[in-house]
Amino acid sequence: MIDNSVVREVRRKDKTLIVDAVGDIDLSRSQTFQQSLLVVLNEKPDLLIINLAAVPYMDSSGVASLVKLLSRSRKGGFKLALVGLQDRVRSVFEITRLDNVFEIYDTEEEAMA
Secondary structure (H helix, E strand, C coil), rough: CCCCCCCCEEECCCCCEEEECCCEEEECHHHHHHHHHHHHHCCCCCCCEEEEECCCCEEEEHHHHHHHHHHHHHHHEEEEEEEEECCHHHHHHCCHHHHHEEECCCCCHHHHC
């Protein structure tokens, strides 16, 4: 079962799963976020989109959860994309240069194209 305190909804479009995250993802919530994402992986999507439009803040523990997910995506043979990053969250990826590692798009449609 998905803990909806971090993940609001998981939507399916063909072989793509879209995870809508909500709220701050910090040390107190990153473990729950990571476990929720691992549950989603059991559905074996071709593309997993993490929609962060409703996430105003993410600290290094939240980023670490996404890095682990990226590693699993590469081992599992599916693509991972991040969409809807607010400026504050995007800056964390830019400062750490992870914006060059993750596929980051403005919209879900761009990620699916």
